[in-house]
Amino acid sequence: xxxxxxxxxxxxxxxxxxxxxxxxxxxxxxxxxxxxxxxxxxxxxxxxxxxxxxxxxxxxxxxxxxxxxxxxxxxxxxxxxxxxxxxxxxxxxxxxxxxxxxxxxxxxxxxxxx
Amino acid sequence: xxxxxxxxxxxxxxxxxxxxxxxxxxxxxxxxxxxxxxxxxxxxxxxxxxxxxxxxxxxxxxxxxxxxxxxxxxxxxxxxxxxxxxxxxxxxxxxxxxxxxxxxxxxxxxxxxx
Numbered sequence: 001x002x003x004x005x006x007x008x009x010x011x012x013x014x015x016x017x018x019x020x021x022x023x024x025x026x027x028x029x030x031x032x033x034x035x036x037x038x039x040x041x042x043x044x045x046x047x048x049x050x051x052x053x054x055x056x057x058x059x060x061x062x063x064x065x066x067x068x069x070x071x072x073x074x075x076x077x078x079x080x081x082x083x084x085x086x087x088x089x090x091x092x093x094x095x096x097x098x099x100x101x102x103x104x105x106x107x108x109x110x111x112x113x114x
Numbered sequence: 115x116x117x118x119x120x121x122x123x124x125x126x127x128x129x130x131x132x133x134x135x136x137x138x139x140x141x142x143x144x145x146x147x148x149x150x151x152x153x154x155x156x157x158x159x160x161x162x163x164x165x166x167x168x169x170x171x172x173x174x175x176x177x178x179x180x181x182x183x184x185x186x187x188x189x190x191x192x193x194x195x196x197x198x199x200x201x202x203x204x205x206x207x208x209x210x211x212x213x214x215x216x217x218x219x220x221x222x223x224x225x226x227x228x
Binding site for chain 1: 122
């Protein structure tokens, strides 16, 4: 198993550009989520999905869109990048939402918005 | 007020020391408590989780939860240089109270000096 994979590893955008951060898992996990990690702020939940076709907002959803058309993939779209979106983005997955199920994190995408 | 508070450190200890890492929280609905370890430029990985109050031990690691004080701790015995990382606490509750969301602390940076 490759686990949770994220692409790209690094990205630089200009203000106003859009892009999609890719996340995929090969563990047949139902629950997938996106976090951003900023110094002094910790991991904050952006969006999550409890299964294909079902998504919901987390703590900081503004400026981001998600969709979940397959169990394996959960892309995160930045609609119009802003410098405030400079961060490290982590995708995570687990068998279900249940807290007893281990969440596996991807290696992260480091995004800089100029 | 943030849902979860964690002293960011940094914490520096000699090899073999006992390390104590702590988080406080404000939401009494939290019932599941987790500790993650994150090495530099990597995604977090789950160390252990506990349910409700009490202790849980796994090798050199012991997690404690005191729900009456809204305080959780992670103890590392006989600390090793390989324990040098950032430690994140996370927590959640029943779905009807906290949805499908996990709340993370900001992380404590630990360095174990050989």
